[in-house]
Amino acid sequence: MxxxxxxxxxxxxxxxxxxxxxxxxxxxxxxxxxxxxxxxxxxxxxxxxxxxxxxxxxTKEELYRKVVQQIFEIWLHAAKSFDKAAGPVEGIGAYIDAKMEISRRHPFGSKVWASEVMHGAPVIQDYLETTLRDWTEGRAAVIRRWIAAGKMAPVDPYHLLYMLWATTQHYADFGHQIETLNGGRPLSAQEWARAKESVKSIILRGIGASPSQAEVI
Amino acid sequence: MxxxxxxxxxxxxxxxxxxxxxxxxxxxxxxxxxxxxxxxxxxxxxxxxxxxxxxxxxTKEELYRKVVQQIFEIWLHAAKSFDKAAGPVEGIGAYIDAKMEISRRHPFGSKVWASEVMHGAPVIQDYLETTLRDWTEGRAAVIRRWIAAGKMAPVDPYHLLYMLWATTQHYADFGHQIETLNGGRPLSAQEWARAKESVKSIILRGIGASPSQAEVI
DNA sequence: CTCGACCTTGACCATACGGTCAGAAAACGA
DNA sequence: TCGTTTTCTGACCGTATGGTCAAGGTCGAG
The missing domain is CATH 1.10.10.60 (Homeodomain-like)
Structure with a gap:
């Protein structure tokens, strides 16, 4: 053996x-x-x-569970960009980049995760209560530290994280809707880049951490 | 008859x-x-x-289609707040308020819509290509007008709309995840209000249209 | 080469599902 | 009240699904 x-x-x-x-x-x-x-x-x-x-x-459930675990691990891995950053511009910027890239390359996994959570997370509830909860609290602490250091506006860390998840995963989960509104064609490389920049610029400016405003503060 | x-x-x-x-x-x-x-x-x-x-x-499909149509009409109705507004602060602010309120009161409908779109919209593809496409282009035009009038920063109107949809619907579609991260309890009235304010403040500031900055511009 | 462990697969089974139908019951208009 | 239309419902049907199994094929260690 x-x-x-x-x-x-x-x-x-x-x-x-x-x-x-x-x-x-x-x-x-x-x-x-x-x-x-x-x-x-x-x-x-x-x-x-x-x-x-x-x-x-x-069983079907066992196969399904494996699929859900896969995407969860990919997301956890992407979060490392968050940690090695000195401030919100690099940290959150890199996190958005990473999550957008995952939405682009792993749209199926993202949808499976969304479906699972929408249905009440019958299979991965334990992950939500342990790994995800710890991860979230850790990142929230980082954000609070940035706020205390005057590096960004005093926004609620949790709702900021929700916004990051929502906006980035939207490009995978609602990719079909976006494609339809894009004239029926999938986003091109340039359009993906534009999407990334749009999300980053609005959010970073929204939390008072956009590069151009960094000097102002 | x-x-x-x-x-x-x-x-x-x-x-x-x-x-x-x-x-x-x-x-x-x-x-x-x-x-x-x-x-x-x-x-x-x-x-x-x-x-x-x-x-x-x-048939099951007929029943399902009715359910999807319901939530779609509720969303279209909520969009009226967008139109009677003079500028982005009132217009987008009211739109966020309305969509957040729908996420709170109609979480099931929102999930059904999300599920439908995620699966490639087999039942309501025609809606996406007609009603939704027209609606979106109309709102994008309004946003472009606001930008031209100097009332907000020059952001991509479509990606802004995607962000509005993503962030507001997230509170319905991923409500279970949010509830878990909220200590297992659903958001209270105060927490909903805080969520609304967080979303509004980040986005409005993010597009250079926050009330406090209105004078600055 | 040989034997045991691992892999492959067509045929099969019990169950649960969407949908049907005939006839009973209730409501209606006159 | 009476005939007609609409509503209700238990029993039923064909199909498709998740899962099983036994028999045969393939591989590796000694």
Whole structure:
């Protein structure tokens, strides 16, 4: 039972199949919701027989949970930009950049997370109450410190964080609506850049931390 | 076949039952998604036998479409605050107030809309392409006028609107997450007021239109 | 080479779902 | 009151779904 991580062909197959299944599941769960997704659809998209899915993931719930965990970890990782910053312009600016980039590259994961939370977080409630709560309180403390140091206006840290999440994830979760209003075409690279800049400039100025106003304060 | 709107007992019963069913459906669709919702669950919540639902609404899709239309009309109505305003402080301020109030009073409808759009708007794509597109372009024109008149900073009108939608609807769609981070308790009246003020102050300052800065400009 | 562990898969099962229907009950107009 | 229209509802049906299983195939260690 030892050495389960050797680079044998079996392990490669297992890893590759799990990757295939998770990618297909992320897309199907995002597009159909948990209830609307079917194991058959996921199997077809992964190019595997349905029974094979149940070999790697015992139940639909187990597969779903893995998908949700993935995006959560990506978000947590993105938050590091927040910490190594000296002030709100760099910290929040980099955080917005990172979250916007995730919305662009992982729109399915973002939708699955949104769906999960909207339905009352039946699967990941424990994450909300532990990891997310701790993370949020930590970042709120950073913001309070910036406020105390006069680096930004005295805004409520929690509502600022909610605003950051809402605005950045909106570009993934409501991407279809944005695409429709964009003439039916997905945002181009330039349009993504413009979106990023718009969000950053409004929020940074909104908290009294925009670069141009830095001298004024 | 005339006079279908007389105040007969039959019409009263019909109206009341449709109301009951739509309210139950809104809640169930919001909590379980379209795929996860079952007609039986909606029927139980409405206190009617399942067959009775199919008497008033032929199919699950038809019932769902009605629910989505409801919230869309509520939002369109709220947008009137935008139009009768002289400038961004009153216009956008009132719009945020109105949308926040809707998030507070109609969280289920907001979730159903979010779910629908996230899944690619299979049912209301035509609304997006007609009513919503026209509405958005009209409001964008108003914003451009305000910018031209020097009443606010030159921000991209579309991304500003996305930000307004994202931030206000977040309090409905992610209400469960916010509640969890609020110590497990729903926002109190005071906390809702604080949320409103936070959103308004950051955005209005962010677009260079905050009341305190009005004189500066 | 051989044996045991792991992987693959078509066929199958119980269940739950959306929707139907026939007939009973209630409300209505005259 | 009487005939007609509308409303109500338990029983029913075909289908699709999540999950199981047993048999066969593939791989790696010794």
């Amino acid at each position: 030892a050495a389960p991580d050797r680079l044998t062909k079996r392990n490669a197959i297992r890893r590759e199949n799990e990757r295939l299944i998770l990618a297909a599941a992320e897309k199907v769960f995002a597009e159909a919701g948990f209830g609307g997704a079917t194991m058959q659809l996921i199997a077809d998209m992964a190019g595997l027989p349905k029974a094979n899915l149940h070999y790697y993931f015992a | 005339a006079a279908p709107d007389r105040l007969t007992k039959r019409n009263a019963i019909r109206r009341e039952n449709e109301r009951l069913i739509l309210a139950a459906a809104e809640k169930v669709f919001a909590e379980a998604g379209f795929g996860g919702a079952t007609m039986q669950l909606i029927a139980d919540m409405a206190g009617l036998p399942k067959a009775n639902l199919h008497y008033y609404f032929a």
